[in-house]
Amino acid sequence: MLVLVEQSLNGLQFGLLLFLLAAGLTLVFGIMDFVNLAHGSLYMMGAYFAATFVAWTGSFVLGILLALGATLLLGILLEFIALRHLYGRDHLDQVLATFGLILFFNDAVRLIWGPAGLSLPLPAWLTVPVQIVPGVFYPAYRLSIIVVALAVAALLYVVVMRTRIGMLIRAGASNREMIGALGINIKLLFTLVFGLGAALAGLAGLMQAPILTVQIGMGENILILAFVIIVIGGIGSIRGAFLAAIFVGMIDTLGRAFLPDLLRTVLSSAAASTAAPALSSMLIYLLMAIVLVVRPEGLFPAAKR
Amino acid sequence: MKKAFWLAGATILALAQPALAGDTIKIGFVSTFSGPTAVIGNDMRNSFELALDHLGRKMGGKPVEVIYEDDGQKPDVGKQKTEKLIQSDKVDFIVGYIWSNVLLASLKTAVDSKTFLISANAGPSQLAGELCSPYVFSTSWQNDQTPQAVGTYMNQKGVKSVFLIGPNYAAGKDMLAGVKSTFKGQVVGEEYTVWPSQLDFSAELTKAKNSKAESIFVFYPGAAGVQFLNQYAQAGLKGQIPLYTAFTIDELSLPLQKENAIGVPGAQQWVNDLPNPENKKFVEDYRKKYTGLRPTFYGAQSYDAANLINSAVIAVKGDTSKKDEMKAEMEKANFKSVRGPFKYGNNHIPIQNFYLQDVVKDADGQLSLKTVATIVKDDQDRFHDKCPMKK
Numbered sequence: 001m002l003v004l005v006e007q008s009l010n011g012l013q014f015g016l017l018l019f020l021l022a023a024g025l026t027l028v029f030g031i032m033d034f035v036n037l038a039h040g041s042l043y044m045m046g047a048y049f050a051a052t053f054v055a056w057t058g059s060f061v062l063g064i065l066l067a068l069g070a071t072l073l074l075g076i077l078l079e080f081i082a083l084r085h086l087y088g089r090d091h092l093d094q095v096l097a098t099f100g101l102i103l104f105f106n107d108a109v110r111l112i113w114g115p116a117g118l119s120l121p122l123p124a125w126l127t128v129p130v131q132i133v134p135g136v137f138y139p140a141y142r143l144s145i146i147v148v149a150l151a152v153a154a155l156l157y158v159v160v161m162r163t164r165i166g167m168l169i170r171a172g173a174s175n176r177e178m179i180g181a182l183g184i185n186i187k188l189l190f191t192l193v194f195g196l197g198a199a200l201a202g203l204a205g206l207m208q209a210p211i212l213t214v215q216i217g218m219g220e221n222i223l224i225l226a227f228v229i230i231v232i233g234g235i236g237s238i239r240g241a242f243l244a245a246i247f248v249g250m251i252d253t254l255g256r257a258f259l260p261d262l263l264r265t266v267l268s269s270a271a272a273s274t275a276a277p278a279l280s281s282m283l284i285y286l287l288m289a290i291v292l293v294v295r296p297e298g299l300f301p302a303a304k305r
Numbered sequence: 306m307k308k309a310f311w312l313a314g315a316t317i318l319a320l321a322q323p324a325l326a327g328d329t330i331k332i333g334f335v336s337t338f339s340g341p342t343a344v345i346g347n348d349m350r351n352s353f354e355l356a357l358d359h360l361g362r363k364m365g366g367k368p369v370e371v372i373y374e375d376d377g378q379k380p381d382v383g384k385q386k387t388e389k390l391i392q393s394d395k396v397d398f399i400v401g402y403i404w405s406n407v408l409l410a411s412l413k414t415a416v417d418s419k420t421f422l423i424s425a426n427a428g429p430s431q432l433a434g435e436l437c438s439p440y441v442f443s444t445s446w447q448n449d450q451t452p453q454a455v456g457t458y459m460n461q462k463g464v465k466s467v468f469l470i471g472p473n474y475a476a477g478k479d480m481l482a483g484v485k486s487t488f489k490g491q492v493v494g495e496e497y498t499v500w501p502s503q504l505d506f507s508a509e510l511t512k513a514k515n516s517k518a519e520s521i522f523v524f525y526p527g528a529a530g531v532q533f534l535n536q537y538a539q540a541g542l543k544g545q546i547p548l549y550t551a552f553t554i555d556e557l558s559l560p561l562q563k564e565n566a567i568g569v570p571g572a573q574q575w576v577n578d579l580p581n582p583e584n585k586k587f588v589e590d591y592r593k594k595y596t597g598l599r600p601t602f603y604g605a606q607s608y609d610a611a612n613l614i615n616s617a618v619i620a621v622k623g624d625t626s627k628k629d630e631m632k633a634e635m636e637k638a639n640f641k642s643v644r645g646p647f648k649y650g651n652n653h654i655p656i657q658n659f660y661l662q663d664v665v666k667d668a669d670g671q672l673s674l675k676t677v678a679t680i681v682k683d684d685q686d687r688f689h690d691k692c693p694m695k696k
Contacts, residue, residue: 002515115343119563142507215528260496274497276497281502
């Protein structure tokens with residue numbers, strides 16, 4: 001039972017991290033109708049910035065705040081220089097251009113930081129395990145990821161649903177031409193949204209960095225999961241991204257945790273331990289396929305256009 | 306008259322061209338030069354280049370040409386590159402291969418064309434057993450050998466139970482099977498993770514912790530080893546459940562693992578401080594040529610591969626068409642290996658010592674690997690009986 005609690009926390013933590021990445025993606029995709037494959041590169045840049053700034057300043061919190069600002073700035077710059085010229089274009093053009101950006105960022109990182117990767121060490125107060133219920137110890141850092149991601153989710157909800165800028169964003173998602181016609185500066189709005197998406201990706205990257213290594217191409221595998229999440233959740237829907245991310249995180253982690261033992265009851269031990277990892281990584285895509293068949297618009301679609 | 310003379314000269318030159326091309330020793334080198342594990346491929350290339358420098362960039366009096374190809378850590382790409390090197394570049398030797406699954410995919414092409422293949426790292430059990438070939442040599446080990454040595458060491462330490470974690474591919478399975486074959490205690494759990502995409506091991510660490518095992522054994526090469534050690538430390542398992550490793554801590558991962566690696570033992574057939582003159586020269590010159598970098602066992606094996614090829618080419622005085630003679634020479638392992646002298650088994654896998662390595666702070670204040678003890682002497686892999694080649 002206690003194991004289940006701990007594994008669920010693992011799943012929740014992974015899911016919330018995926019949410020941060022997917023939220024930015026779904027904002028940009030849903031509101032600006034822009035396919036951004038380079039979202040994973042921004043995730044990588046967030047991690048590289050954090051590793052660099054933490055080493056420079058010697059302070060974990062300060063370094064992370066600087067990195068967050070830097071990714072936001074990078075996102076805005078990127079939108080201003082390159083991406084805003086692609087809005088009117090076909091999705092295929094956008095895919096091609098942002099794929100080029102992935103290559104650009106990978107090589108830029110190789111030039112600046114070298115091919116070997118960096119590490120982002122945690123301060124001592126985050127490396128100790130915390131007792132959450134009697135008998136269950138959980139890594140403090142993973143716990144802090146859960147807290148930060150939940151706070152960001154709440155903040156996003158408030159901003160999008162309760163503020164004027166959020167209203168404009170939602171209006172932009174429903175009918176872009178109309179809010180342009182009403183005299184809203186849509187260009188500025190899009191730049192802001194893209195910057196916000198970049199900062200969210202950067203946040204996901206820098207929070208993942210102490211658990212994983214900071215390395216070239218780190219955003220590419222995880223971006224696939226983020227796309228799966230926005231498809232399951234419904235494109236453009238933050239609420240959908242949130243719930244789908246938690247689903248995906250749970251399914252992935254619990255699948256890995258319990259599937260091998262489940263399979264061992266029917267298969268030989270060797271066959272089960274080989275089949276289980278393959279099967280558990282398939283579960284997510286299975287879920288996506290089912291969702292696409294049953295509800296092609298996603299589980300929690302944003303308001304209709 | 307003058308024109309005719311020039312024409313004749315040009316014709317002779319043109320005719321002579323193919324013969325000139327045959328006067329170089331052509332070596333194909335397949336490794337990973339892109340993606341997160343490119344640092345391993347770079348270390349192998351650096352070491353191979355250093356070996357060529359030491360050989361005066363000549364073998365048996367002929368200049369050496371090396372063609373490097375990137376497998377991207379993908380079996381299908383590795384196979385393609387192997388085919389390209391053999392069929393269009395017509396190389397005399399093909400070297401490299403970090404990954405067992407890439408090697409297994411590429412093996413048939415090399416063997417069918419009777420091109421000598423020197424594995425400078427991967428050592429799948431099949432290669433040592435039923436798929437052994439007269440044209441394939443290893444300057445590394447069979448995958449099971451290193452973890453077998455770790456298992457033996459755990460017996461010496463009196464460890465009673467272990468939880469095994471490794472990646473779900475050819476080498477991962479060999480590694481865990483290797484520990485199981487020598488470890489005398491109880492194996493309470495065994496987990497395989499998706500390779501190479503899974504980088505979060507929280508579910509596996511939770512299971513290991515709750516299994517009440519006395520120790521954990523892992524095999525995670527490259528960046529995955531950094532991630533595993535990070536997460537193991539963050540879960541508070543360090544000091545609680547001791548960790549034993551194979552191919553998880555090396556000179557490439559150590560600068561990122563830092564303190565997390567201290568006190569985590571591993572086994573290896575080569576360590577940078579092995580006291581033989583060839584090794585001293587290799588390590589010193591490597592650090593001189595590539596400032597800021599240190600060679601790894603991957604590099605040491607690549608350095609040996611160059612010298613193994615050199616011994617064969619010298620034996621036939623540069624005539625690489627004499628394949629039987631080259632094979633006979635390589636079987637003698639007649640070169641100065643940086644790991645110290647070793648012999649080849651019937652399956653062309655080294656019979657060699659395995660050392661216990663530990664992480665210490667060296668004279669420069671940097672973390673480095675150090676030989677602590679010899680775990681096993683003259684160890685031969687456990688698949689050589691399945692190899693149809695007999696001595």
